[in-house]
Amino acid sequence: xxxxxxxxxxxxxxxxxxxxxxxxxxxxxxxxxxxxxxxxxxxxxxxxxxxxxxxxxxxxxxxxxxxxxxxxxxxxxxxxxxxxxxxxxxxxxxxxxxxxxxxxxxxxxxxxxxxxxxxxxxxxxxxxxxxxxxxxxxxxxxxxxxxxxxxxxxxxxxxxxxxxxxxxxxxxxxxxxxxxxxxxxxxxxxxxxxxxxxxxxxxxxxxxxxxxxxxxxxxxxxxxxxxxxxxxxxxxxxxxxxxxxxxxxxxxxxxxxxxxxxxxxxxxxxxxxxxxxxxxxxxxxxxxxxxxxxxxxxxxxxxxxxxxxxxxxxxxxxxxxxxxxxxxxxxxxxxxxxxxxxxxxxxxxxxxxxxxxxxxxxxxxxxxxxxxxxxxxxxxxxxxxxxxxxxxxxxxxxxxxxxxxxxxxxxxxxxxxxxxxxxxxxxxxxxxxxxxxxxxxxxxxxxxxxxxxxxxxxxxxxxxxxxxxxxxxxxxxxxxxxxxxxxxxxxxxxxxxxxxxxxxxxxxxxxxxxxxxxxxxxxxxxxxxxxxxxxxxxxxxxxxxxxxxxxxxxxxxxxxxxxxxxxxxxxxxxxxxxxx
Amino acid sequence: xxxxxxxxxxxxxxxxxxxxxxxxxxxxxxxxxxxxxxxxxxxxxxxxxxxxxxxxxxxxxxxxxxxxxxxxxxxxxxxxxxxxxxxxxxxxxxxxxxxxxxxxxxxxxxxxxxxxxxxxxxxxxxx
Numbered sequence: 262x263x264x265x266x267x268x269x270x271x272x273x274x275x276x277x278x279x280x281x282x283x284x285x286x287x288x289x290x291x292x293x294x295x296x297x298x299x300x301x302x303x304x305x306x307x308x309x310x311x312x313x314x315x316x317x318x319x320x321x322x323x324x325x326x327x328x329x330x331x332x333x334x335x336x337x338x339x340x341x342x343x344x345x346x347x348x349x350x351x352x353x354x355x356x357x358x359x360x361x362x363x364x365x366x367x368x369x370x371x372x373x374x375x376x377x378x379x380x381x382x383x384x385x386x387x388x389x390x391x392x393x394x395x396x397x398x399x400x401x402x403x404x405x406x407x408x409x410x411x412x413x414x415x416x417x418x419x420x421x422x423x424x425x426x427x428x429x430x431x432x433x434x435x436x437x438x439x440x441x442x443x444x445x446x447x448x449x450x451x452x453x454x455x456x457x458x459x460x461x462x463x464x465x466x467x468x469x470x471x472x473x474x475x476x477x478x479x480x481x482x483x484x485x486x487x488x489x490x491x492x493x494x495x496x497x498x499x500x501x502x503x504x505x506x507x508x509x510x511x512x513x514x515x516x517x518x519x520x521x522x523x524x525x526x527x528x529x530x531x532x533x534x535x536x537x538x539x540x541x542x543x544x545x546x547x548x549x550x551x552x553x554x555x556x557x558x559x560x561x562x563x564x565x566x567x568x569x570x571x572x573x574x575x576x577x578x579x580x581x582x583x584x585x586x587x588x589x590x591x592x593x594x595x596x597x598x599x600x601x602x603x604x605x606x607x608x609x610x611x612x613x614x615x616x617x618x619x620x621x622x623x624x625x626x627x628x629x630x631x632x633x634x635x636x637x638x639x640x641x642x643x644x645x646x647x648x649x650x651x652x653x654x655x656x657x658x659x660x661x662x663x664x665x666x667x668x669x670x671x672x673x674x675x676x677x678x679x680x681x682x683x684x685x686x687x688x689x690x691x692x693x694x695x696x697x698x699x700x701x702x703x704x705x706x707x708x709x710x711x712x713x714x715x716x717x718x719x720x721x722x723x724x725x726x727x728x729x730x731x732x733x734x735x736x737x738x739x740x741x742x743x744x745x746x747x748x749x750x751x752x753x754x755x756x757x758x759x760x761x762x763x764x765x766x767x768x769x770x771x772x773x774x775x776x777x778x779x780x781x782x783x784x785x786x787x788x789x790x791x792x793x794x795x796x797x798x799x800x801x802x803x804x805x806x807x808x809x810x811x812x813x814x815x816x817x818x819x820x821x822x823x824x825x826x827x828x829x830x831x832x833x834x835x836x837x838x839x840x841x
Numbered sequence: 842x843x844x845x846x847x848x849x850x851x852x853x854x855x856x857x858x859x860x861x862x863x864x865x866x867x868x869x870x871x872x873x874x875x876x877x878x879x880x881x882x883x884x885x886x887x888x889x890x891x892x893x894x895x896x897x898x899x900x901x902x903x904x905x906x907x908x909x910x911x912x913x914x915x916x917x918x919x920x921x922x923x924x925x926x927x928x929x930x931x932x933x934x935x936x937x938x939x940x941x942x943x944x945x946x947x948x949x950x951x952x953x954x955x956x957x958x959x960x961x962x963x964x965x966x967x968x
Contacts, residue, residue, distance in 0.1 A: 626943070632945070633946070634856075635855075
C-alpha cells in the first residue's frame with residue numbers, strides 16, 4: 262500500500278478550491294478506497310456542542326443510522342474520543358455495542374458486519390472540530406503503521422473543518438455588518454419614526470431569519486405609547502407569550518428568552534423560540550424588540566451570536582428613536598419658524614394695506630368735514646320747505662355716518678406713533694460710533710467722518726433712527742469681517758424740492774451680489790449665516806415712516822454705500838428750532 | 842363787552858370758512874391764518890383769547906407751531922383741532938389746552954372753546 266500517494270491526493274484535495282463539503286467527501290472516498298474502509302464518516306461539532314454525523318463516503322450504510330441522533334461530548338465512543346482528543350481503535354470483539362451510545366438503537370445487527378473500527382479526533386492544537394469514524398469489514402484490526410497515517414488524515418480533515426468554521430463565521434459577520442449598515446442607513450435617514458421602526462422590524466426579521474420581529478414602545482414617546490411595529494405575523498397562539506416575555510424583559514431590564522412555546526401539532530416537529538430585548542435609552546425604558554424563530558431539532562441556530570446581534574439592534578433602536586425625537590423637534594421648530602415667517606409677511610402686507618387705507622382716510626376726512634359742516638349751516642339758515650329740509654338732513658346724517666366709518670378705519674390701522682424730537686444727527690452718529698467702538702472687533706475698523714456742521718434741523722424719533730444706523734453699521738461690520746474702513750458723511754440734500762438730511766455710510770465689505778440688490782430691503786432676505794433678514798427691512802420701514810428713504814449704491818468687489826435721507830426743516834428755521 | 846378773539850389756523854380754506862361762520866355765530870371774533878408762520882406773525886402783533894390750531898399743515902405743522910406759540914406766551918390758550926386722533930399720542934400735543942378731532946358736527950369744538958373761555962374769565966367774577 263502506498264501511503265505516500267494517498268497522502269499526496271488528500272493534501273492536494275484539501276488545498277483545492279472545492280467547496281468544503283466536496284473536499285471532505287472526496288477525502289472520505291479516498292480513505293475508503295485506498296485504505297479499504299467500507300465506512301468513513303465524519304462527525305462535526307454543532308454550536309450547541311453536540312456531535313452529529315454530517316459527512317460520509319460513497320456507499321456508506323451506517324450514515325443513515327448514525328445521523329438520527331446527536332451525541333453529547335463524552336457520550337459513547339464518539340463522544341469520548343471528542344472529549345479526550347485521543348484516537349481509539351477497536352475490533353469487533355472489543356467494540357462496545359451501539360458504539361457505546363444507547364440511542365443508536367438500530368446499530369445492533371449492522372455493526373457485526375465490520376471487523377475493525379477507528380475513531381480519530383479532528384482537532385488542531387486548540388480546538389476540536391469533529392470525529393472521524395472508519396469501519397472496515399475486511400481488516401482484522403488497524404495495523405500500527407496505518408494509525409499514524411489515519412492521524413495525519415484526521416488532522417488534514419480537521420484543518421478543512423476549521424477553514425469551514427472560519428468561513429462560516431466571517432460570512433455571518435459580513436451579514437451582520439450588512440444588517441447593521443442597513444439599520445444605520447435607516448436610523449440616520451429623515452424617515453418618520455413609524456417608518457423607521459417598521460423598517461427596523463423588517464430588517465431584523467430578515468437578518469435573523471425570524472418568523473416575526475416586533476418592536477413595542479412602552480414609554481410615552483412620540484405619541485407611540487403601546488404601539489407595535491411588526492414584520493411578519495404574530496400567531497394568536499404565541500401572542501400571550503410575547504406579551505408576557507415583553508413585560509418580563511422590561512421588568513428585568515435585560516434580555517429574556519423562552520423556547521418551546523408555540524403550537525405543538527401532530528406532525529409538526531418544530532416549535533418556536535422567543536427572545537425579547539429591552540430598548541433602553543439613557544436609563545429610560547422605551548420598549549422592547551422581540552424575535553420569534555422556528556426552533557428545529559436538526560438545525561440549531563447559533564443563538565449566542567444572534568442574541569448579540571439583537572442586543573446591538575436594540576441599542577441601535579434606542580439611539581434611532583432619540584434621533585427621531587430630535588428630528589421631530591427640529592421639524593416642529595422649523596414649522597413654527599415657517600409659520601411665524603408667514604404671519605410676519607402677512608402682517609407686513611396688512612401693514613402696507615393699512616398705510617394705504619390710512620392715507621386715503623386722511624385725504625377724505627377734511628372735505629367730508631367741509632361738506633357736512635356747510636350742509637348743517639345751510640339747513641340752519643335757509644327757510645326751506647319740509648322736503649328740502651329733509652334732503653339736507655339726509656346729507657348731514659350720511660356725512661356723519663361716513664365720518665364714523667373713517668374714524669373706525671383709522672383706529673384699526675393705527676400704528677405705534679413716532680416720538681418726534683429735534684435731533685442733531687452728527688451727535689447721534691457720534692454717539693452710535695462710541696457705543697460700537699466698545700464692541701469686540703471694532704478696534705480694527707477705521708472710521709472716517711465728514712460731517713456737515715451746518716445741517717438743517719431734523720425732527721425724528723431718535724431711538725428708532727438710532728436703530729437704523731446701528732443696523733446699517735452692523736451689516737457693514739459683518740460684511741468687512743471686522744476689518745476695513747467705514748466712511749460716514751452728513752449733508753443737506755433736496756429731494757423733490759423738499760429739504761432732507763442725507764447720511765451716507767460707505768464700507769469696504771466687497772459690495773452686494775448685484776442679483777441680490779433688489780431684495781436687500783425685503784423682510785427675511787439675508788446672505789448672512791445667522792442673520793434674521795430683518796435688519797435692513799426694519800431700517801427701511803423706520804426711515805419710510807419718517808418720510809425719508811434709503812438709497813443703496815453698490816460697487817461689487819469694493820463696497821456698499823447706504824444713503825439715509827431724513828426730512829428736515831428749512832435751513833432758515835434753524836434758529837427757531839427747539840431750544841432748551 | 843368785547844367779544845373773545847379767536848385765531849383760527851388751518852391750511853384748508855373751506856375748513857377756515859366753515860369754522861369762522863360757526864364760531865362767529867357763537868359770538869366770537871374770528872381771525873384767520875392759513876399756516877403756522879402766519880399764525881405766529883399775528884400772535885406777535887396782537888393778543889388772542891384763544892388759538893384753534895390745525896396739525897397737518899405744510900411748512901410748519903401744528904405741533905411745532907404750538908411750541909412756538911408757547912414760547913411767545915406760555916399762557917396763550919390753544920386748542921389743537923385735527924382731522925385725526927392719532928396725534929394725541931404725541932406728547933408734544935399735550936401742552937395744548939384741548940385736543941378736538943375735526944368733525945362736521947362742530948359741537949365738540951364749541952364745547953371745548955366755551956370751557957377754556959369760561960376758565961380764563963369766569964362769567965360771575967367778571968360781571
